[in-house]
Amino acid sequence: MNTALKVTLLLFIVFSLWSQSAFAADPIPGVSVNIGNADSATGASSTVSILLLITVLSIAPGILVLMTSFTRIVIVLGFVRTSLGTQQMPPNQVLVGLALFLTFFIMAPTLGEINQNALQPYLNGQINQTTALERAALPIKQFMFEHTRQKDLKLFLDYTKADPPSGVEDTPITALIPAYAISELKTAFQMGFMIFIPFLVIDMVVASTLMAMGMMMLPPVMISLPFKILLFILVDGWYLVVKSLLLSYNS
Template sequence: MPAFLEIPALDIFSDDGENLSSTIQLLLVMTVLSLAPGILILMTCFTRIIIVLGFVRSGLATQQMPPNQVLIGLALFMTFFIMAPVFAEVNEEALQPLFDGDMSQEEAFEAAADPMKEFMAEHTRENDLALFMGYAGEERPESLDDVPLTALVPAFAISELKTAFQIGFMIFVPFLVIDMVIASVLMSMGMMMLPPVMISLPFKVLLFVMVDGWHLVVRSLLFSF
């Protein structure tokens, strides 16, 4: 083969043949970082919080107020606040020993997965977990250690979706009542050409402010965990 067509060999192992080279380790770290948004969304309380906040904005019918950036920022900081004990345990049990060289990458991953699995299992419905365990042909787990993350993560995600929609329904009901009352009043006055939403919007905002709605919503989210 001509010299210019030769492909240089890539040694992905270090001299002892056991640990990956620093280049491959860096590639693995970048891969994990690229998956960080998905991990944040599906393995923490972020999903429930952002959906409930979206329901609040939809119920108020304020279009883009608050903006998406504000809702996402609030959801992120609430997620960090709620997950702080879990993240602290992951840092203490997995990250610090890994950085100090007292634990291998596989051991650190298993140690970091345990606190996350405990949090997710606490908020996962049994029938949702049974759905994925049954589809994968897995037997009924005797302990949390026997539950794989591949089944626990989607089960936790759909459990969070159901909980968020239940909370969103309760938030929507008062706003729906206001819309119905305003629409009935306008029809009784013969003002059928006037959009009820235009009249009900100030009343919904006024009611939400008077009952300190944001405080109640955030309080409910915090105590739901």
């Protein structure tokens, strides 16, 4: 899934650059990178900042998966496909794309707060980089803290022998991220279990009916699959699944 997403982003960037060079009135400005000794402390600081930025971009998929709602959404959508038994339908690209845009939708208030309080003041030169990072981390920590079980957070705090935090600001992010990740995994598996139950009932009814009719050689999956798809369509399953995901973050 990560490889397909990276290839898609790379193709999009290449197409954007090609279209800009083909239709823009002005040519694309050249970009040059010089490697050598910095002439001043400012140059060295800029070089370090660029290296840090490249490092952050390289671990961006991990940040997306572990610090947002992406984990819960993509696991629940995967459970839906598995419970239906439709193999690769919908394909991985569709599920990941849907999970990605649902993540942007759910995280929109948090991202808007980061943009207003951290990014825009930093771009306007009102605050420095350290202050911008501190302001950007607070909304993310607030989001993760609200959806993290206290037992999971206490597990990592006890392991590091850290004092109980008095609030979100004092919670170390090194303990908050793994605690949030395992909380999301538990919630996603709970939702997946509830999704499995009605389809499991259909499989049991079909298997029992075929056995009573003496059709031992006929795979129950061939008969139950159309009924599971029909049930999912009749109850408007995708609407209910997405609604449940949105409500799970609105509680």
